[in-house]
Amino acid sequence: MSARADPRLTQDRRLAFAFVTPAVSVIALIAIFPLLWTLWNSLHLQDLRMPWLGHPFIGLDNYAELARDPRFWSSLGHTLFFTVVTVSLELVLGLIIALAMNSTFRGRGFARATSLLPWAIPTVVAALLWRFMFDSQAGIANALLVAIGVLERPMVWFIEATTAWIPVILSDVWKTTPFVAILLLAGLQNIDRTLYEAAEVDGASAWWRLWHITIPLLKPTIFVALIFRTLDAFRVFDLLYALTGGGPGTATEPIALYTHTIILQHLRFGYGSALSVVVFVITFGLALIYIRGLGLRLSGEER
């Protein structure tokens, strides 16, 4: 067999090379090369408003400045806070929705399509819808909360940090929970039905079935959803740009927004690159976990 397969294999290899090269070189050119450039720039002084300073190598000075920069630390804190809160809420709510939708019922297709809508619309649009709903004058949130007696008078949500976070978190949960639910639903549908039937015969309660069958078997999917969402939440930019602009002051500013401001408004490309590298390292650390988790199953499937 091998004797006959050899020329074919060589031919395959050649074809594979020809097929893979364009895509891989595009990716290398516009993603990997810029990334290395960012790394290189983070070791240099580059302030485009001050061309007289040139572009000297300054070692780790940018990183030293970063360590002393309170706005960096607070934006990192905001990002972590946002990530932890939204991802946990989304996983819990997503699981509830997935469980509810995990059966055939009338209008299931419609329900699934509806829940996909928030995921599909532009994040900026979602942010603006929530800003509108939390507008101090025209907002329906104030109208509702006053009507049911939670608030005495309309509230200005975006002038204080604690209250500004509420629409931020709600809008992200609204936008991405459906995505989590759909992932989890797909996972649920892979679970062998007979396990439930057997448990039911044994007289196990629904609660017991959830904790001892559903959740353990769903673990890999939950893990994937968790990592997907964590990476996404950590990069949050659009939502806060359109919803709070990072304000009041910089009280809700995430690290991506701070980095963007440093680069494109202050034109400090060197320092901004150092910030970018930090974001990348943290994200990539998380991504490595994902690739490892997924990579194992990848090779498993190939066999």
Added chain:
Amino acid sequence: MTGRRRLAIACVALAQLACGGREAESGRTVITISSSVVGTDGPLLRRQLDRFMQVNPGIEVRLHRVSDDATQRHQLFVQWLNARAGDPDVLELDVVWTSEFAAAGWLLPLEDPSIDRAAFFPGTLRACLWAGDLYALPWYADVGLLYRRTDLVPKEPASLDELATFAQRGIASGAVPFGIAWMGARYEGLVTVFLEYLGGFGGQIMDDSMNVRVDAPEAVRALTFMRDQITRWKVAPDDVLTWHEEETRFAFQNGRAVFMRNWPYAYTAMADPAQSRVAGKYAVSPMPAAPGGRPTAALGGAQLAINRWTEHPAAAFALVQFITAPEQQLERAVAIGEFPTLRAVYDEPSLRAALAIPADDARRAVESATPRPVTPLYTQLSEILQIELHRALAGQITPEAALTAAAQKMNAAVARTGLREYMFGRPVTSAR
């Protein structure tokens, strides 16, 4: 294969869309000018642009409207110029931006021999210079003025002491709750107010070697004088710490203050008896000084500069020259009361008739006006100064401590940017 052909067509269409620049169908050269056009500014500028196009039939000028908010406009210009966009070709710059943009290499130096530098007031021209080269032409000037109630004050105060005394007397008479109103919010306006008291006591923000001097004894006296107005003599209300131009004007216009520090625009704005309680009852003079100082008015206003990346430098320069020419400056002054930057315009009889304040007073005010430090770091330095001034005025810190901290941080910023070495340490080369 049809897919490939479609792709090819898409690419061609794309290239056309991407490169289809701003050429007019008629083949005329198209240039754009960006300006904030609020209220009466807009029609006036459009009229002048139309005239320019009649004189220069080969050029079409388009007006690129930008935000009226100075901070937003600054941000937008930084974004455009840094991206090396050729549009807009001609930019309206605030006086404190020109050196920043010139140093960044974003403006075209104006080297035309037809420019007569001496025709402009020295102060307005100095703000257009960077490293000895001219990067903009002054368009109109704004100067800080002291407004006074002629029914409450016998004459213009001759000294800062007299200013305080008159203000106290006004309150004591029971006619007004406030002695003096000025803009004390934490923004650029506060720096211009401080600059005037600073000059009045004989100080300066920065010397010629780029050393920040706001911790000098004169500066401490100036800030203490401002603070005393609020706490010691109680002639300025606490509220000034939140006031910008308009809040200040409303206080004065509603008959609540003896004096007001504001810009020339307020003179026309308060003249309508239907809206103003002080119509016909106010006059202006320069800010007075203390012994050893000199009367100082902060210089503001706008300049016209040419984008370094313009594709039509000659047309852009023609436009800048046209708009800053005496006829257009005169028309502008007559129409909306803004002060011309050319000395000769003040001799025009029609200006004498049209300006809200006597032309000689206006000329005197612009002539003695003090520009803010001309440095590319101005925005950063001003931000530091605003914070410290405001803290001292709010009583969170003494004037000495505030100014010492400000000077330290401002000098550190100058040192960090290597600007002094660049300016004085080695031969000045082109910024690019």
Added chain:
Amino acid sequence: MTARAERPWLRTLIVVALLIPIAFPLYWALVASLTSEAALFSDPSIWPADPILSHYRALFANRDFWTPVRNSLVVAGVTTVFCVAVGSLAAYALARLEFRGKALILGFILAVSMFPQISIVSPLYLLLRGMRLINTYPGLIMPYMTFAMPLTVWLLVGYFRQLPKDLEEAALVDGASRLVAFVKIIIPLAMPGLATTAILTFIYCWNEFLFALSFTLGPERQTVPVAIALFRGEYQVPWGEILAASVVATAPVAAIVLIFQRRIVQGLTSGAVKG
């Protein structure tokens, strides 16, 4: 299949209760975009009481919202076509051909798909500025490939793996070359997968914000999300027009989702769940 077939009622009720908060903001945006600004600020009604189209008219007449719509269509369309064309080749090789370094390339592509966009904004900016491509279509399409290319390759690898091998094997035995087999057999078979991938890629491009914000300078090249985010009024937020624009921005993706929801779900989950 039906775990709790005994109480389909209850389940429908629960699902409806869950769907209301999901659907309400979109419904409210639609209603509010048809309400006059005066009514919005004084006495908003949950039902479209007195629908008007003036916000939409203002959007297209005064703000020229067609320009951002056209920009978005061009940028998202070209990126999608290019990525699916180039990506399908790579995906086929990665799914069906044996060669060394395959796992490495897959890992590489997956890793790039997780890049935080912000970490390559500054070099891309300098690169595009040097090529004078800031504020142009190519200046957006190129950066868009950083996320669109890994996405298409990744999705298509999943699809190609699922395709039955028999037809292709038969063709190869008959003496056809791999290339011919790919063009004549795989491509037609994979059409649904290619379409789904194109749909997903298009949605991602349509919604992209950071690059579009960073690499455009004015309304002439801004995409829909950027144009909406930068809407400004003279004295207050022009909510009526923002909401009308939001509805316009949402309509195409909403239509796609409603028509192709089954495929989109497959596409979304195949990458994550089935590996």
